[in-house]
Amino acid sequence: MFINNTITMDSKWAFLLSRLAIGLSFFGHGLVRLPKLQGFSNWMVEQFSKSMLPEILVIPFSYALPVLEFVSGLLILIGLFTRQGLLLAGAVSLALIFGTTMIENWEALPSQLIHVAFLSVLLAYLPHNSYAVDHFIKK
Structure with a gap:
């Protein structure tokens, strides 16, 4: 009993x-x-300027990414809607992996795969x- x-x-x-x-x-x-959202967006648009992804997709994603990271991270940290937070973080990670392959940034890929x-x-x-x-909450 004690061992189990x-x-x-x-x-x-x-x-x-x-989880933490x-x-x-x-x-x-x-x-x-988040505090440097415009600068982050500009940086991301520049990173993807030579990729096949159109700027019309990169710009909204560059603004949404920090918010999605922050929200999913907060949910996971406090353990509120943990499943949904993990799934959101997974979806964000998959989008990042796709983007990373589009710009051939192979150095970033292992970190993203570890997150997944x-x-x-x-x-x-x-x-x-x-x-x-x-x-x-379940109690």
Whole structure:
């Protein structure tokens, strides 16, 4: 009984640490970009200027990205609507991976793939999400 309880507690702590790590990454990415949104958008448009993606798609995405990162990161961090936050972060990550391949920025790809791996594992082990606002709302 004690061993099974310890394993369960360790799984919950492991889930929390992983959730906080990925949440902080998304939250931090969004947080630092929001105050300089125009500059970030200009930078992103310049990065994609030689890609096959039209500016008419890049501009709205460049403004939405920091907001989506911030919101998904915040949801994941506090564990509120955790599943939806993880799925949103996953969708953002997939869009970033697509964009990264369009500009052939192969150095950025491993980091983005690691983010997707973290998100996937967290989704698979979502029942271990005990230290979260979601857990307290369900009670």
